[in-house]
Amino acid sequence: MKWQEYQEAVGQLYDQMDGLGTVRKNITIPDRVTGQPRQVDVWWEIKLENHTFKILIDAKKRKGKIDVKDVEEIMMLAQSVNADKAIIVTNNEWTIPAEIRAKFDGLDLRILTIDEATDLVVEDKWLMCKICRKDCVVLDQSGFTTKNGLLNWWLGGKCRNCDSIYINCQDCGGKGIVNEETEYICNCPILWTSANGVLMILEYDPNNPQEYENPNQTKIDYDK
Numbered sequence: 001m002k003w004q005e006y007q008e009a010v011g012q013l014y015d016q017m018d019g020l021g022t023v024r025k026n027i028t029i030p031d032r033v034t035g036q037p038r039q040v041d042v043w044w045e046i047k048l049e050n051h052t053f054k055i056l057i058d059a060k061k062r063k064g065k066i067d068v069k070d071v072e073e074i075m076m077l078a079q080s081v082n083a084d085k086a087i088i089v090t091n092n093e094w095t096i097p098a099e100i101r102a103k104f105d106g107l108d109l110r111i112l113t114i115d116e117a118t119d120l121v122v123e124d125k126w127l128m129c130k131i132c133r134k135d136c137v138v139l140d141q142s143g144f145t146t147k148n149g150l151l152n153w154w155l156g157g158k159c160r161n162c163d164s165i166y167i168n169c170q171d172c173g174g175k176g177i178v179n180e181e182t183e184y185i186c187n188c189p190i191l192w193t194s195a196n197g198v199l200m201i202l203e204y205d206p207n208n209p210q211e212y213e214n215p216n217q218t219k220i221d222y223d224k
Ligand SMILES: [Zn+2]
Pocket: 129, 130, 131, 132, 133, 134, 135, 159, 160, 161, 162, 163, 164
């Protein structure tokens, strides 16, 4: 990807994010300890119930892989400005230690490729319902929920024919289908269920696993 294409893709991503909240670019935020201004490239705020989630986004165009140092740098910045979540968007790959470091910290940090990041907010994703095969499902719903105080972000859609709900958990990349007979547990893990066609999101306790009569219940994957 050329520099200009990358810039355009990132710009498009920010426009889409703006539809889900407020995106501000190149701002300074006072450091929570020293009060000194800290430079932030992109600051995304989303109102959820009575709390505003603040997400720090850093777009990195790299020839090499994102490494631990990059991750730590963003984590420090995110902590200094009281971000709830940090996202690194990159054109390149990242090292395994970088990924482990990002997951280990209490701060919720994700590293995404431009394509993955764009996928998060893209509208009008259509697919044929795999349950009834009678209607198209559009992944036009998105929402935010909290999991252990961390922000979780999902996309979903419902089949108008059979009421099956398609879930795309953005935090773990898990995809599943839920309906009256079927629950879905993503890798977060979050338990997704449906009651009368309405999506329910529950924290899943891995220490207290449930027994399922139908082995497919916890895992019906769908393709993009
Ligand atoms: Zn259906």
